[in-house]
Amino acid sequence: MTALPDSRPRSGRGAATAPDRLLSVLAAFDHDHPALSLTDISRRAGLTLTTTHRLVGALADWGALERDEAGVYHVGLRLWEVAALAPRGVALRQLALPYLEDLYEATHENVQLAVRDGSDVVYIEWIAGRSSVGVHIRVGARWPLHATGVGLVLLAHCAPREQEEYCASPLAVFTPHTIAEPVQLRRVLAEVRRTGVAVSSRQVTDDALSVAAPVCGPDGTVVAAVSVVVPHADAQVPTLIPAVRLAALGISRALGWQPTVTPPAGTGHPSHR
Secondary structure: OOOOOOOOOOOOOOOOOHHHHHHHHHOOOEEEEEEEHHHHHHHHHHOOHHHHHHHHHHHHHHHOOOEEEOOEEOOHHHHHHHHHOOOOOOOHHHHHHOOOOHHHHHHHOOOEEEEOOOOOEEEEEEEEEOOOOOOOOOOEEEHHHHHHHHHHHHHOOOOOHHHHHHHHOOOOOOOOOOOOOOOHHHHHHHHHHHHHHEEEEEEOOOOOEEEEEEEEOOOOOOEEEHHHHHHOOOOOOOOHHHHHHHHHHHHHHHHOOOOOOOOOOOOOHHHHO
16 A cells, blocks of 8 residues: 655656655655664655765654654654644544544444545544454544545545546555446445435455444534444344444534534435435
């Protein structure tokens, strides 16, 4: 799933700028590569060793990178401080956590909270359940929208143009059950909008099923999705749906959404249209 960062010049701007090079250094780090040597950073960022040394030094001085005793670099706490200010990150997670914990207590299964970033779903909170179902998720992890329950919810409530662009793009396949055809994906998205929930079965692993529901912001726009992931073999979907919807509704209300207010067509909380 993880690809090397694209360090090529941005379209229409000619040669890579100083900010481009600086960002390419930060983009060299990901969940599969949390610790890198200077040479590793240079290679993954597509920069010369001299340029990398200068940029890494500046980032380390500011606190964005930290160097351990072995000379290996890690992401620094200063970046965490800045990231904590993101309204769709730590702030949303903190507000949602009590409802996610209630969902966990009701199910004792894996509970997730995610937001959309372009064509990916990004997980901002995860509570591990007691089951042995395989969940390839961690906070900050990304997956294609069509392959997960939370992703299907978020994609179903995108603008129609964005949905069509996504359906027209190649769909990554992880198991024989992954949605692989645009026609099938459009049909699934329509069903998500109709029912207000998404059920994603064995799309990422052969043993997992997820039930997801949308979280709305104050104006009724879907800003996140919450889900529970359970073993496919003994999934009790009709029992899970009310619990997941209740958690999503609680987070939506905490964000300022009022169920009595009719949301804009195509963007509101499906369970209360």
